[in-house]
Amino acid sequence: AQTVTQSQPEMSVQEAETVTLSCTYDTSESDYYLFWYKQPPSRQMILVIRQEAYKQQNATENRFSVNFQKAAKSFSLKISDSQLGDAAMYFCAYAGLIQGAQKLVFGQGTRLTINP
């Protein structure tokens, strides 16, 4: 079964600094998708960034970028110029064909604190 592991339950960073959140996954598929979602205290799940496994180029969305290492099955999220509004739980997610359907499997999450 596909699994997603986030080994850092909590991280903290100074405002304006850069932080990297780690994620590894396990799969035997060659075609899949990876996501990072953010969940602030409002508990709304917000899509941060998406990566297609067939693309070698790392995805970037403004201050958010990923380091996708397909062979290592690693998908880390880098947040540059951290802002107070970035404080949230961050979930890494894998989407592949599981039992014939494309489903999203989430990691346990990393709680990110921004220190002013």
Add this chain to the structure above:
Amino acid sequence: DAGVIQSPRHEVTEMGQEVTLRCKPISGHNSLFWYRQTMMRGLELLIYFNNNVPIDDSGMPEDRFSAKMPNASFSTLKIQPSEPRDSAVYFCASSYRVSGANVLTFGAGSRLTVL
């Protein structure tokens, strides 16, 4: 678009009562997902619909849980009878395909407390 709309936002009920959670997906999205979030188990997929048809309900915990999607604009998740261990936040999400990927948009969640 108002996004994915869930109701109620909060529900407190007593053990043994029936609970119905409701979801209105984004218009034009053809897939709908129900997730449950708890501290212990994280985010778990309960059931997934595609074009109103249940595709995979292997995540539904037991027969006390049931979900329906009578049309493209409405889905329900029902728990009967409810138990304290069902206390969680229940999320509904709808999705569209972008470059082959299901891109999910989540509702705000329904926080259920069973006493």
